[in-house]
Amino acid sequence: MFKSRVRMTGAFLLALVFIVSCSCVSTPREKPADAAVEKPVERESAVEKPEETVIETPVPEEPEEEKSIAESLDELSSVDNSAEALALLEEAEELSLEEQILRAALMISEGQYEKAESELDQLLSDNPGHPDVLYNQALLEHALGNSSQRDRIVADILKANSDHEGALLMKGTVDLAAKRYAQANESFLTILKENPDNFMALSGGATAQMNLDRLESAVKLLDRAIDQEPEFAYLYVDRARAWKGLKNYGNAEEDYGRAIELEPDVEWHYLDRSRVRIQYFYDLEGAMKDLRTLESINPDNLFANIYMAGILDEWKQYDEAEEYYEKVIAARPDYGYAFEPLAKIAYMQGDFSAARNYFLQAYQFDDRDPLLALAAALCMEKSGDRRSAESLLKEVARKVTRDTVEYEMFRYYLQPGSNFFITDKIKKEKNEDLRSRMYFYLGARDDLKGLRKTALASYEMVEETDFFESDLADWERNNP
Numbered sequence: 001m002f003k004s005r006v007r008m009t010g011a012f013l014l015a016l017v018f019i020v021s022c023s024c025v026s027t028p029r030e031k032p033a034d035a036a037v038e039k040p041v042e043r044e045s046a047v048e049k050p051e052e053t054v055i056e057t058p059v060p061e062e063p064e065e066e067k068s069i070a071e072s073l074d075e076l077s078s079v080d081n082s083a084e085a086l087a088l089l090e091e092a093e094e095l096s097l098e099e100q101i102l103r104a105a106l107m108i109s110e111g112q113y114e115k116a117e118s119e120l121d122q123l124l125s126d127n128p129g130h131p132d133v134l135y136n137q138a139l140l141e142h143a144l145g146n147s148s149q150r151d152r153i154v155a156d157i158l159k160a161n162s163d164h165e166g167a168l169l170m171k172g173t174v175d176l177a178a179k180r181y182a183q184a185n186e187s188f189l190t191i192l193k194e195n196p197d198n199f200m201a202l203s204g205g206a207t208a209q210m211n212l213d214r215l216e217s218a219v220k221l222l223d224r225a226i227d228q229e230p231e232f233a234y235l236y237v238d239r240a241r242a243w244k245g246l247k248n249y250g251n252a253e254e255d256y257g258r259a260i261e262l263e264p265d266v267e268w269h270y271l272d273r274s275r276v277r278i279q280y281f282y283d284l285e286g287a288m289k290d291l292r293t294l295e296s297i298n299p300d301n302l303f304a305n306i307y308m309a310g311i312l313d314e315w316k317q318y319d320e321a322e323e324y325y326e327k328v329i330a331a332r333p334d335y336g337y338a339f340e341p342l343a344k345i346a347y348m349q350g351d352f353s354a355a356r357n358y359f360l361q362a363y364q365f366d367d368r369d370p371l372l373a374l375a376a377a378l379c380m381e382k383s384g385d386r387r388s389a390e391s392l393l394k395e396v397a398r399k400v401t402r403d404t405v406e407y408e409m410f411r412y413y414l415q416p417g418s419n420f421f422i423t424d425k426i427k428k429e430k431n432e433d434l435r436s437r438m439y440f441y442l443g444a445r446d447d448l449k450g451l452r453k454t455a456l457a458s459y460e461m462v463e464e465t466d467f468f469e470s471d472l473a474d475w476e477r478n479n480p
Contacts, residue, residue: 082106082109082110083106083110085102085106086103086106086107086109089102089103089106097123097127097130098132100119100123101123101132101133101136103119104116104119104123104133104136105136105139107119108136108139108140108143111143113140113143113144116136116140117140120133120136120137120140124137129160131157131160131161131164131167132166134153134156134157135153135154135157135164135166135167135170137153138150138153138154138157138167138170139170141153142170147174150170150174151171151174154167154170154171154174158171162190163190163191163194165191165194165195165198168187168188168190168191168201169187169188169191169198169200169201169204171183171184171187172184172185172186172187172191172201172204172205172208173200173204175187176204176207176208179211181208181209181211181212182208182212184204184205184207184208185205185208185209185212188201188202188204188205188208189201189205192205196224197224197228199225199228199229202221202222202224202225202228203221203222203225203235203238205218205221206218206219206221206225206238206239206242207238209221210238210241210242210245215242215245215246216246218238218239218242219239219242219243219246222235222239222242223239226239231262232262233258233259233262233263233266233269234259236255236256236258236259236262237255237256237259237269237272239251239255240252240253240255240256240259240272240276243255249280252276253276253277253281256269256272256273256276257273259272260273265297267294267297267298267301270290270293270294270297270304271290271291271294271301271303271304271307273287274286274287274288274290274291274294274304274307275287275307277290278307278311284311284315287307287311288308291304291307291308291311292308295308300331302328302331302332302335305324305327305328306324306328306335306337306338308324309321309324309325309327309328309338309341310341312324313325313341313345316471318345318348321341321345322342322345325338325341325342325345326342329342336362336364336366337365339358339359339361339362339365340358340359340362340468341468342354342358343355343356343357343358343359343362343375343376343379343468344468344471346358347375347379347472347475348471348472348475348479350479352379352380352382352383353379353383355375355376355379356380356383359372359373359376359379360372360373360376363376363396367399370396370399370400370406370410371406371437371469373392373393373396374393374396374406374409374410374441375468375469376392377389377390377392377393377413378413378441378444380392381448390414393410393413393414394414396410397410397414405425405426405429405434405435405438406434406438408421408422408425409422409438409441409442412442412445413441413445416445416448416449419442419445419446422442423442426438426439426442432463433463433465433467436461436462436463436465436467436469436470437465437467437469439458439459439461439462440458440459440462440469440470440472440473440476441469442458443455443456443457443458443459443461443462443473443476444472444476446458447476452480455476456477459473459474459476459477460477462474
């Protein structure tokens with residue numbers, strides 16, 4: 001069974017169970033020196049002895065030695081077994097102080113808050129100011145949602161005992177959740193000075209240091225945490241994040257892979273690795289493999305559908321890409337980044353009415369690119385609606401900076417006379433991507449005028465870029 005991220009209360013209790021259960025053992029029981037090498041002698045059954053006539057006095061089997069409470073608790077020292085541990089303590093006739101404290105902690109873990117409060121009040125009455133009893137009171141206040149009372153108790157504990165491990169752990173975790181990373185880091189490092197193997201302090205300290213941009217130190221803490229809990233998947237996820245910050249993308253990919261091995265049914269691990277493969281290695285095949293697996297787990301994962309749509313678009317598998325873009329829009333109608341590729345696909349399907357609508361939605365979503373409006377106007381003209389195209393062009397042209405190539409193209413579309421001036425303007429444009437995009441609109445305007453050969457010459461000037469006009473120019477060249 002693999003661990004997942006635990007709630008804060010569970011994390012505190014997990015730490016406490018291990019601390020207290022270990023403290024319950026007074027003297028460790030040593031095995032005989034030869035116990036490791038001798039095999040137990042098997043008794044022969046009286047029935048199996050052939051022709052046996054001598055009646056032997058039966059030798060009673062030695063009774064199994066009863067386990068102490070401490071030994072039994074040690075076997076149950078995990079959040080998963082807290083109910084069994086609590087039952088064991090409640091059945092015991094006599095408990096040490098440490099075991100009573102543990103019983104109260106387990107009551108909190110099991111949601112038995114009234115019983116825990118009664119238990120802790122009695123313990124505090126019998127042991128005034130005992131730091132571990134106070135710590136459990138802080139746990140109870142946290143479970144009840146009384147954060148101010150919790151923090152007051154923790155502060156009192158640390159005032160009297162500045163290195164109390166449980167109180168430091170709680171303060172660090174609370175500070176971490178509140179994004180007070182420097183304070184959290186200080187608490188976790190204080191714990192690690194006295195107890196360098198405290199798992200919660202190692203993982204919490206690593207998170208704090210990542211957010212303080214101390215990535216190399218964070219990796220070292222995570223290395224130590226992984227040595228303790230090599231099957232805790234989220235340690236690898238956290239370390240992968242640190243590796244990405246250090247630009248060590250290969251190690252990041254490997255750590256996400258390890259998380260996938262440990263938790264093959266967790267969709268987010270596949271998404272994380274696919275992002276690394278797309279962004280840093282341009283490994284679209286590997287990314288798509290991850291995304292397909294993710295899809296089998298949760299077909300409605302929005303981010304996976306976005307990435308799959310983009311990859312399929314890149315591979316020019318437009319029909320399938322369209323299905324995923326539409327899925328994205330159905331789930332998130334305000335996801336404006338899908339409008340532009342949907343407009344492009346509709347254009348290449350010859351559905352200029354749908355393309356016009358999508359281009360307009362894309363422009364309304366982000367009006368910093370006036371060419372989206374120009375594309376919508378082009379679709380209007382292709383649909384035979386010249387009047388609407390002119391109205392849109394006039395409206396948007398007022399927002400475009402004068403004497404730019406975009407502004408001159410708007411003017412050319414409104415007054416499509418000689419193309420000498422606009423052609424010269426495009427040739428002089430220094431922005432290569434913008435110059436390439438302009439050649440598409442120049443060719444499309446010539447196509448509308450019936451100048452197919454001139455249009456094809458302009459389409460040939462459109463470079464392969466990440467802008468939608470590149471795909472549209474390619475489509476226009478092959479679809480007269």
